[in-house]
Amino acid sequence: MEADIGAEDRGELTSLMDPLLISDGSRHRPALTDLAFDLTQKSAGFRRSLPPSLLTSLATLVRSMNCYYSNLIEGHDTHPVDIERALKNDYSTDAHKRDLQHEAKAHITVQKWIDEGGLNGARACTAEGIQEVHRRFCELLPEDLLWVEDPSTKERHRVVPGELRGRDVQVGRLVAISPGSVPRFLQRFEQVFSGLGKTESILAVAAAHHRLLWIHPFLDGNGRVARLMSHAMLLSTLDTGAVWSVARGLARNSKQYKDLLSYCDMTRRNDLDGRGNLSEEALAEFTRFFLTVCIDQVTFMESLVQPAHLRARILLWAEEEIKLGTLPAKSGSILEAILYRGELPRGEADSIVSTGPRQARRIVSALVERGVLESENPRAPLHLTFPATLAHRWMPGLFPEKAA
Numbered sequence: 001m002e003a004d005i006g007a008e009d010r011g012e013l014t015s016l017m018d019p020l021l022i023s024d025g026s027r028h029r030p031a032l033t034d035l036a037f038d039l040t041q042k043s044a045g046f047r048r049s050l051p052p053s054l055l056t057s058l059a060t061l062v063r064s065m066n067c068y069y070s071n072l073i074e075g076h077d078t079h080p081v082d083i084e085r086a087l088k089n090d091y092s093t094d095a096h097k098r099d100l101q102h103e104a105k106a107h108i109t110v111q112k113w114i115d116e117g118g119l120n121g122a123r124a125c126t127a128e129g130i131q132e133v134h135r136r137f138c139e140l141l142p143e144d145l146l147w148v149e150d151p152s153t154k155e156r157h158r159v160v161p162g163e164l165r166g167r168d169v170q171v172g173r174l175v176a177i178s179p180g181s182v183p184r185f186l187q188r189f190e191q192v193f194s195g196l197g198k199t200e201s202i203l204a205v206a207a208a209h210h211r212l213l214w215i216h217p218f219l220d221g222n223g224r225v226a227r228l229m230s231h232a233m234l235l236s237t238l239d240t241g242a243v244w245s246v247a248r249g250l251a252r253n254s255k256q257y258k259d260l261l262s263y264c265d266m267t268r269r270n271d272l273d274g275r276g277n278l279s280e281e282a283l284a285e286f287t288r289f290f291l292t293v294c295i296d297q298v299t300f301m302e303s304l305v306q307p308a309h310l311r312a313r314i315l316l317w318a319e320e321e322i323k324l325g326t327l328p329a330k331s332g333s334i335l336e337a338i339l340y341r342g343e344l345p346r347g348e349a350d351s352i353v354s355t356g357p358r359q360a361r362r363i364v365s366a367l368v369e370r371g372v373l374e375s376e377n378p379r380a381p382l383h384l385t386f387p388a389t390l391a392h393r394w395m396p397g398l399f400p401e402k403a404a
Helices: 029-049 052-073 082-086 095-118 121-125 127-138 179-193 198-215 223-239 247-250 254-263 280-304 306-323 329-340 348-355 357-369 388-394
Strands: 147-148 156-158 169-172
Touching: 029 127, 029 147, 029 198, 029 223, 029 280, 029 329, 052 082, 052 095, 052 223, 052 247, 082 095, 082 280, 082 388, 095 127, 121 127, 121 179, 121 223, 127 179, 127 223, 156 280, 169 223, 179 198, 198 223, 198 280, 247 254, 247 280, 254 280, 280 306, 306 388, 329 348, 329 357
Parallel strands: none
Antiparallel strands: 147 156
């Protein structure tokens, strides 16, 4: 938390955050390289297994998932259904819940910008790119979420979107570098992390994640910015298609995540612990954890969208809805056709259900109204969507049971 000391630069050397990378000669390097290779193979295999028509819909759901878990790490628990309502401008009458809905929508908006190329290439690790992420996120937040309070003095200070902090802060036991030195440290950060090759970039995602938090460039919002930066680095390096996210794994292992981040704040213990000021062993341990979590999340998402299993869950849901009278008969036939083909021209719906054009249009309209089908325009082919309201049925385990 912050202390009112001022924005001076106390002249700290940027070598205070060394090592920024796991050295080539580190005994940890071979095992970490193996993990990076495994992640590359699994991520590429998963994306190749998906029909192109599912990529966009799945990425949309993953943005909501990423938002939910990233905010949950910060202690902000916004129900996935409330997140989906916020995306439709349907906000709660409860002021606090409404603020959290705006926060969730802000996070999703920024990640959509990233997914569409906003931080292409090495820009994710530049000072300018990092500040833009913070600006884009915070400028969409409600006023009440732009204030932080010093727990000791009870003073409140406003967070300015995109602006580097001008005050000293302490995060847990870590007293962060002086505010005036932040630009110098971000420049060094950019020099190291924005010019790496593919394998080195994958290995460096975890290190960049911690070192950005160690610099603590902003008065608030650093955790969200760091996780969005990591998402952008993985998206660019692995071409993930944004169909999986590390945030779910970090949130599900929140204590270990935070403990290992704190462990990385430790100074080098002895001559076997690298050659920098901070512990290389701690950085290697966090990197191992981070890459393992990434692999687990790819595997998890792949298991959810296995065609046979996904098809069975969706058709069972449709069958139950038809019995309840909330969907017309033959709705499952339309969904099944789209699951097999990836998309369905509207004009072919009649031949799928064999009930006449009027009934086919009625079925399609009901499925669109339920939010499970959509098209780019009234004449474009229909494709499947993954509403958060149905995630617990279609994609079990995506969100915790309490959020289902």
